[in-house]
Amino acid sequence: MKSFNPLSKLLIVTFCLFSQIPQLVYSQALDAKIDSLLETAFSPEGPGAVFLVAKAGKPIYRKAFGKANLELNVPMAPGNVFEIGSMTKQFTAVSILMLVDQGKLRLNDEITNFIPDYPTRGKSITVHHLLTHTSGIKSFTSMKALRTIERGDLTPPELIDFFNNEPMDFDPGEEFKYNNSGYVILGHIIEILSGQSYAEFVKEHIFTKLEMNSSQYASHSQVIENRAYGYHRKDKYVNKNYVSLSLPYASGSLMSTVDDMLKWNEAIKNNTLVKEATKNKAFENYTLKNGEKINYGYGWHITTLNDAVSFEHGGSIFGFKSMGVYLPEEDIYVVGLSNCDCNSPTELARDIAELAMGN
Incomplete structure (x- = not known):
């Protein structure tokens, strides 16, 4: 058997080490x-944030900034x-x-198939319309009377009755209005x-299946490990x-x-929860009756970043x-x-995605 030249072995090791240097420098x-970006946006003494960046499903950046609890002076942690x-x-749509x-x-089923007494005023309102914010139904969060019920615990039928x-x-399919x-x-x-209740369904069929062990339907009373507390800012920070x-x-x-959320994104990407053809329906840029694109699928905005397709969604509560x-x-x-x-992390997340693309 031919022996391996020690010099050759040394050259290979050296080459491997040096080949990793550019990637390390870029990282x-x-x-x-x-x-x-994030140190400018989030003060060490104020409420903070956690950001994660992943490439091909692997985290390449994961850091916390600011405080998770101002009253107890608890620093934010990535978890x-x-x-x-x-x-x-997104979870509701999926x-x-x-x-x-x-x-x-079926996506073209009318909502009266499930809620027979819903007052559609003779209009055909489908599941598709609900998913795409094109139903024309009044968004309850825009109603002035919301303040009269905001502290009450309502059942879904009671909330719908509100x-x-x-x-x-507008008539279904004629406009896009976030709803x-x-x-x-x-x-x-x-x-x-x-x-099942919505909370039970999501827990059993999504969170448990994907081992999203820190995710749940929110609760004010439950003791939740590693919960970050929420704040408003007026003249000073106040509790939410x-x-x-x-x-x-x-x-x-x-x-x-x-x-x-990375586990969630990977599950969507890999068709873990639904068939690929079904998943693709969530990422189609749908149109109104007049053919105008709405830049929204099912639970995701469909847009671009530096001419690259981008699936996005934010949240505010x-x-x-x-x-x-x-x-x-x-x-x-x-x-x-x-x-x-x-x-808001909206523009920061887009800016960071743009940096990651350039890297």
Whole structure:
């Protein structure tokens, strides 16, 4: 057997070491650029945020900034749990698509198939319209009377009764108008078809299956390990306002971490929960009746970043803001979670995604 030249072995090892230097330098440069953005945005003494950047499903940046709790002077940690607001809509949309795969509904089914007494005023309002914010139903979060119910715990039918008699904003399919009422109705449809509460359905069929062990339906009373507390900013920081979590419901009541959100994004990418053809429906840029694109699919905005396709969604709920950006062509995912509704991670997440593309 021919012996291996020690000099050759040394050259190979040396080559391998030097070949890794450019990647290491690029990684350090990216870290420094992201650090600079986030250290400017989040004071060490104020409420903070956690950001994660992943490439091909692997984290390449994961850091926390600011405080998780101002009163106890607790620093933010990468594993902190946040309310994610309207990023909940992704989970609701995919839950509906799971039921589609199970043959329990079709996207062109009218909502009266499930809620026979819903007052549609003779209009055909479909599940598709609810998913795409094109139903014309009044969004309950725009109603002045919301203050009269915001602290009450309502059942989904009671919440639907709160807005269902409001005049419609437009005929179904004629306009795009972001609408929380539509996702409340979708949550109720999930409950009707599954025989489970929305919280139970998402826990069993998504969180448990994907081992998203730090994610759940939000709770004010439950002791939640690693919870970041939420704040507002007026003249100074104040504790978040109280609102019953039965109101945001399937449009905005979930909690998660950046690590769990990466698991979620990977599951969507890899068709873990629904068939690929079904998943693709969530990322189609739908159109109105007049052919105008709405730049929205099912639970995701469909847009571009530096001419690259970008699937995005943010969230805002009392005391918290969130943002997720996925660039499928680059396989880059950026998620930012903040514990003050004064600090939006939206533009930061897009800027960081742009930096990661350039790297």
